[in-house]
Amino acid sequence: PGSFIEEKEFSLVWHYRKANPKLGEIRARELINNLSNITANLNLHVLEGNKIVEVKNTDINKGRAALKYISKEEWDFILAIGDDWTDEDTFKALPPTAWSIKVGFGTSAARFSLSSQSEVISLLRKMVRRR
Numbered sequence: 001p002g003s004f005i006e007e008k009e010f011s012l013v014w015h016y017r018k019a020n021p022k023l024g025e026i027r028a029r030e031l032i033n034n035l036s037n038i039t040a041n042l043n044l045h046v047l048e049g050n051k052i053v054e055v056k057n058t059d060i061n062k063g064r065a066a067l068k069y070i071s072k073e074e075w076d077f078i079l080a081i082g083d084d085w086t087d088e089d090t091f092k093a094l095p096p097t098a099w100s101i102k103v104g105f106g107t108s109a110a111r112f113s114l115s116s117q118s119e120v121i122s123l124l125r126k127m128v129r130r131r
Helices: 021-038 062-070 084-095 117-130
Strands: 004-007 011-015 044-049 052-057 079-082 099-103 113-114
Touching: 011 084, 021 044, 021 052, 044 084, 062 117, 079 084, 099 117, 113 117
Parallel strands: 079 099, 099 113
Antiparallel strands: 004 011, 011 052, 044 052
16 A cells, blocks of 8 residues: 556566655565666666566666757756756766756765755856846
């Protein structure tokens, strides 16, 4: 109860945010262990996020998608902002001239960091005013 499976184009995600917290954590551990064993010799990766367990192709990530998108044109400015571990692939893939910002605490491949979403909003407002 309180969990569901999301079918994405390239992955499956089990969400358990609304499940009983203790039971959700127990089931997440079991699922991660079982899936890790099943996928060990496959081109699949089992990832744990904030109240989610995701199974996806190891060759597909946000970084590759971002590179594919930005390589289609010449850009004057590239900005990537993220608050999740899944954003790290993007930060790593971006060209050195891009601005990458990690929201929250912890180590990151991003060039800069802000502590909260309200700081992101403030930064974006300042950027729009100076435009």
